[in-house]
Ligand code: SF4
Ligand code: SF4
Ligand code: SF4
């Protein structure tokens with residue numbers, strides 16, 4: 001292989017950003033000054049190691065984080081460093097919504113216009129913003145705003161996220177992390193160990209403390225979450241991101257916080273997510289000790305007996321997946337935590353990671369041990385800066401205390417975890433698309449078979465589990481399979497997290513034993529006076545009518561009722577909502593997020609959106625022909641698409657037509 | 665004569681294909697089995713020299729017990745499987761896929777597309793006159809070949825041929841996402857400024873005519889392209905010692921393009937710039 005690079009040169013800042021990730025270039029062949037010695041040997045063929053391709057996404061992030069966009073020179077430099085063909089790297093860079101290959105301002109304001117935010121007034125925010133800052137995509141005041149798919153902040157809709165590119169803060173403020181208002185005294189400060197990688201406490205930004213000095217290169221990298229958002233707050237934030245108000249603590253998203261019946265949410269809002277001691281003093285790491293006592297096969301048996309099934313939507317038995325991975329002769333084995341929560345209306349994994357990061361790390365260590373993996377990856381949504389910081393801090397302190405690394409808890413088991421950030425692509429939540437994304441390829445799903453347990457990440461046996469699924473392993477090991485299975489129903493055991501958003505008085509994450517009815521859940525959340533419909537399971541799910549609220553929230557119960565639990569989305573709509581617009585937004589979402597690989601989905605989602613546009617204000621006979629057309633296209637998408645995105649793109653629209661009679 | 669290399673003996677897999685007990689060598693795809701049984705399953709993105717990408721989904725068949733349809737081109741036959749190739753469901757998906765493709769791209773130079781559109785009663789027009797189209801202008805940036813992505817169905821074959829599977833030049837890749845996905849060079853550069861070495865192996869595998877020799881593109885535009893009147897002569901490239909097979913396509917005593925036999929065990933249809941494009945000296949009669 002003899003790759004040809006372009007002649008474009010990177011700027012100093014771009015070069016610095018890449019070198020900070022990859023280290024200085026070792027030779028002229030990788031972009032250093034060329035020396036006489038370099039001319040005596042050639043880098044290419046077998047010596048041009050392709051095994052660093054998986055650093056492509058982190059390298060693109062490094063440039064984008066520093067400069068705000070990826071220039072030709074920067075891309076070329078990344079390619080030289082990693083021996084990646086520029087055309088391929090360009091294909092990867094243009095796949096992700098958070099990257100730009102055209103110049104743009106350092107500050108990008110992502111304004112969510114997805115389901116929950118639309119139900120709570122994002123359209124008004126956007127039109128105000130257009131008046132003040134100009135149309136989306138037009139730079140003004142050193143910033144540019146754009147509409148965004150769900151930001152996972154649905155409980156505080158309408159939401160926005162401001163990302164500012166720049167140098168990393170030299171000395172992040174070392175502040176105490178505030179807890180839920182008044183519930184528990186702030187007990188811990190960030191430990192000094194690993195202080196230079198400790199996360200800046202972003203709630204504290206602007207509220208006193210030493211603001212870092214600006215280096216000569218200009219802006220300091222920062223992010224700010226604005227939710228609920230108003231146009232004027234957004235304009236102020238765009239001018240001075242560092243002055244934005246503190247984000248409420250993760251516990252604020254848990255209306256039941258403090259309830260002793262909580263299992264998965266029990267620590268959120270009551271312990272300091274930055275304190276490993278808090279975690280341990282509330283039962284942390286007892287599950288891992290039990291795992292070591294049981295041995296890998298014992299752990300798998302326990303998980304099988306508990307009847308745990310995946311919470312990401314597919315409801316596959318977790319124990320069977322682990323067993324199948326553990327049994328593979330090929331190695332190494334990998335564990336991937338799917339934390340790319342991008343389903344519109346889902347935010348439970350964010351709250352778990354922000355509020356109880358050690359729980360995920362402990363659970364992953366157990367899972368890794370069970371399947372015989374020594375390396376785990378957390379594939380995290382790019383739009384979750386706080387979860388990234390909290391998890392990063394938790395990983396560092398767990399490593400320092402011997403809970404990760406070459407000899408976990410002195411048991412002779414080596415395990416470590418790396419966080420990989422996504423860059424704005426819903427499809428990367430598909431289990432095989434994650435592999436491609438981590439490997440530095442476009443995040444396109446692979447066709448199955450072969451299944452991940454056989455050939456997954458880097459072509460090796462891999463178990464993929466989502467955050468909520470993994471965290472369930474802790475109560476299973478702490479109290480035993482039988483105790484766990486005593487909660488819930490026979491086939492849906494344990495508790496389930498629900499993301500309640502839309503027109504309810506107390507939106508947030510709720511935890512209920514499987515089997516509770518939708519009505520019970522809504523009663524907790526405070527339903528609207530005139531309920532129109534509930535979208536269960538998110539954009540790929542289905543609508544439920546007000547007269548169907550007794551549906552039991554279990555996998556089998558929702559299936560019998562012709563809908564799905566999916567990832568636990570419960571979007572509540574009252575009769576002020578225009579359903580045809582909601583459907584249009586769903587269609588737009590699928591069209592935007594299709595990876596483009598297969599025809600039924602790439603073109604089918606476009607045709608579906610066009611048909612919905614045509615009938616948006618029509619009913620009856622005037623809509624019939626387009627509905628028939630959508631049924632035909634929908635059937636082909638469901639039958640012939642490569643992955644779940646295309647296969648489910650027609651679900652919600654179909655259920656709105658058939659169960660709610662939207663266009664009657 | 666092309667030599668067919670002997671393969672190690674393989675075990676046979678037996679499964680049911682359209683109600684008939686069928687035995688195929690282990691590792692065969694359902695499509696292989698269909699073809700040896702003389703069944704015509706339509707395919708667009710499948711290519712004889714490349715690993716199938718199964719992106720177009722016109723070859724879908726019904727596998728008993730599966731929730732979705734399976735792409736015949738890449739799904740391997742498994743013992744005991746029951747496959748039906750011509751069910752209502754499979755035919756429906758093929759019809760819709762043809763409609764989706766024909767309504768968004770120009771299939772006028774795709775062999776057999778018109779025939780299948782008729783066979784499956786596909787009506788690409790029913791999405792209306794405003795249905796979104798790929799809408800690309802031909803990219804004419806060099807003397808050798810033209811990229812007309814309005815005809816591209818995104819089968820990934822050119823990318824695979826340019827990259828890992830054959831040429832290892834990696835000059836073109838898939839860029840963008842969703843309906844905006846396009847085949848592109850780095851930063852969308854013109855071909856002469858890109859890494860392209862003009863081997864033309866991408867043209868060789870393109871199933872739609874989106875990539876074509878400048879001669880063919882020009883003659884089609886002028887209305888003088890007359891394939892039935894062309895003769896094909898396979899001979900040996902004389903430029904270097906590799907000695908690749910080249911097939912000269914001649915119309916009115918002029919070479920109009922050069923291909924290479926796919927079943928050649930050395931080249932598998934691939935050539936370099938000289939063999940593919942360097943034919944002018946042959947017809948230089950001065
Ligand atoms: S169904 Fe859609 S998202 Fe999935 S592979 Fe096909 S084009 Fe990509
Ligand atoms: S240009 Fe041709 S070979 Fe390449 S993807 Fe398009 S249709 Fe396939
Ligand atoms: S096509 Fe190229 S490699 Fe093959 S014989 Fe001709 S000159 Fe040599």
Ligand code: FES
Nearest residue numbers: 116117151153154
């Ligand atoms: S943040 Fe807007 S829908 Fe979730």
